Amino acid sequence: MRTIQVMFDTLTRKFLPNYGCGWVQMPNFERLSRYCVRFDNFYAGSMPCMPARRELHTGKYNFLHRSWGPLEPFDRSVFETLRANGVYTHLCTDHSHYWEDGGATYHNRYDTWEGFRGQEGDRYVAHDIKVPLPAGRNPLNKTGISTDQHYRNRLRQQTEEEMSGTKTFAAGLDFLAEHADRDNWFLQIECFDPHEPFYVPQKYRELYGLPEEETLNWPRYGLVPTGDYREDLKNAAREYAALMTMCDVHLGRLLDFLDEHDMWKDTALIVNTDHGFLLGEHDFLGKNFSPLYDELAHLPFFLHLPGQGGGSCDALAATVDIAPTLLALFGCSTEPMGEMDGTSLLPALEGKASHDTVLFGVHGSYTCCTDGHIVYMKANAAPENGPLYEYTMMPTNMRGYFSAEQLAAAELVPGGRYTNGLPCLRMPLKSFYKAQSFGDRLYDLDSDPEQLYDLAAEDGALTAQWKANLTGALRRAGAPEEEYLRLGLK
Structure with missing residues (x-):
């Protein structure tokens, strides 16, 4: 068995054509319908970023006991369990929280990993030298040290090829080129995009009628202030859509590789995310601080099994189910993981319920x-x-x-x-x-x-x-x- 997991951060379900969106240009996500089962009742568990990844590793809810933090010494990671069963695991990511204090134990659970710097407020390029922010920034845009850091980081990401998301997918394709004829491996391609800030080359922004100057591309979290911000919120959605379209292009390169090497017959594929984002819905921007509406918690999820075609599944499922599903795909016992909150999704594909709630x-x-x-x-x-x-x-x-x-x-x-x-x-x-x-x-x-x-x-x-x-x-x-x-x- 070989399994690829493609994880995007902040992928909002209602913006995907697979779930009925008609205006965001994502033809490669539409291609998933040929081979993947689309899950219609898939939910987040612990939010935001690192709490969700702890669930990915452990199959247990994080948020009842712990806020944002590392993988714990008492945790049992599914990737270490796979390794113990002879499965080679590799991570390609530009998610900079992996090498911060609150996330620095996750990536080391894989056999090998590659990391690419510069996303969001990653403390990357020296920020003691200030870069002027664009004039006339929208008042709903985020401010502060992470914003200053982001603009310093952008000095090294002037072209699409220099962007860390592009490098992440390129590294994943390099791994596949070396392993296309090998067995018993797991590859996680984890792209921080389309997480805010919505920084994307102008050619993608032009698809949505956005000007050269930035509009609302890094929404600050909280209630939308009193006033008429309707056009600003539309621009925020367009900025987000432009970045989603670039993510779709990355996904297309992976799907092309799977087509060209006839890998659908013997390789599983998971496409998932950790949570969504509010862009003015329910009068909120961002995540965490608002009630956890469907835009945040009701997630897109796609699963391909070798030899399987497309379709849909309405079984109730959640992020905690991914770890036991990986064990089932590789024929590994769940016993080394201890008691998990999640269950394998494979029976759900046969119409069997995974959860009542x-x-x-x-x-x-x-x-x-x-x-x-x-x-x-x-x-x-x-x-x-x-x-x-x-x-x-x-x-x-x-x-x-x-x-x-x-x-x-x-x-x-x-x-x-x-x-x-x-x-x-x-x-x-x-x-x-x-x-x-x-x-x-x-x-x-x-x-x-x-x-x-x-x-x-x-x-x-x-x-x-x-x-x-x-x-x-x-x-x-x-x-x-x-x-x-x-x-x-x-």
């Missing part, structure tokens, strides 16, 4: 549950948003360590399902999320797919039922006891 959320913010028809988003019950803890043996944030106050309050606690039975440190956390200010949300996706009508305050019986459903799902996932208190479930 799945969880998704952000640590210290919304905790959500869905069956693919109803989605329930539970906010913290009290303004202080506690009790809340980090369970870890790796006390780092995205960049930097935990505070001295957190470390001083650390206590060693017994292990459980989450830690594979090993003890770990528990440290208090004060979250900056304000889910309570937006309140609990309950939506009927069948009658209200745009999530315009919140039923949480209107249908007491349905809300009570979904409180019970969420409580049961949290019990099965081994959520810490304080999570029930934080959410007002007990």
Whole structure:
């Protein structure tokens, strides 16, 4: 068996032609329909970037116990399990969070990896020398040190060939050229695009009528301010679409290689993402801070098995299912991984249900549950948003360590399902999320797919039922006891 996983960051489902979008130019994503099963009820788990990747490695929910952080010493990575079973694993990526404090243990789980610098605010080109920002930047654009860093990084990415996403796919194709006649390997091509900032050559922007100067290409997170920003939000969508089209071109090069080398008959392909993005929908920009609407949590997912044609699957599935699916593809036992929240997706292709409900959320913010028809988003019950803890043996944030106050309050606690039975440190956390200010949300996706009508305050019986459903799902996932208190479930 050979398996390729192509992972794009921030790939929003509603922008893909496979899911009904008619204006974004992505012919190579449309080509996936020839060979891949399109999953229609696939959900995120832990958001954003590194929490999602922890689920990719472990098959367990991250957000109930931990915010953004590295793979833990007590975690069991599917890629190490594959290696132990004779499967060679290789990662090609330009996702710079892999080599920051809060992500520096993930890429080392692969046999080999290649990394390409310069995306987003990657601390890459020396930023003590300032580069003037473009004049007249839209007021909805992000500002700050990462923005300054981005413009310094762009000095080394003037052409499409110099861009790190292009280099990432080229490295993946180099690996395939060397391994097209070999067996028992896994290749992960992970492209940071189309994550913001939406930096893309003008030839792609011209497809969407965008001028030479930037419009709204790095939206700052939060509520859209009061005022008429309709045209600005349209421009943000166009900027995003232009970058998606460049991603589509990268994907096309991979599909061409698979066609030319007749690899569909003996190679599996996964195309996935970690989360989506809000571009003014529900009056929000970005992710994390808003209720976790469908644009963020309901994800595109494609799976090809050797010899299989296209089609669709409506089974409920989630990111935690990818690790057990990889083990199933290579005929490996799940026992070395310990108890996982995910299950293999292979039975789902035969019409067998994988889950009754799945969880998704952000640590210290919304905790959500869905069956693919109803989605329930539970906010913290009290303004202080506690009790809340980090369970870890790796006390780092995205960049930097935990505070001295957190470390001083650390206590060693017994292990459980989450830690594979090993003890770990528990440290208090004060979250900056304000889910309570937006309140609990309950939506009927069948009658209200745009999530315009919140039923949480209107249908007491349905809300009570979904409180019970969420409580049961949290019990099965081994959520810490304080999570029930934080959410007002007990």
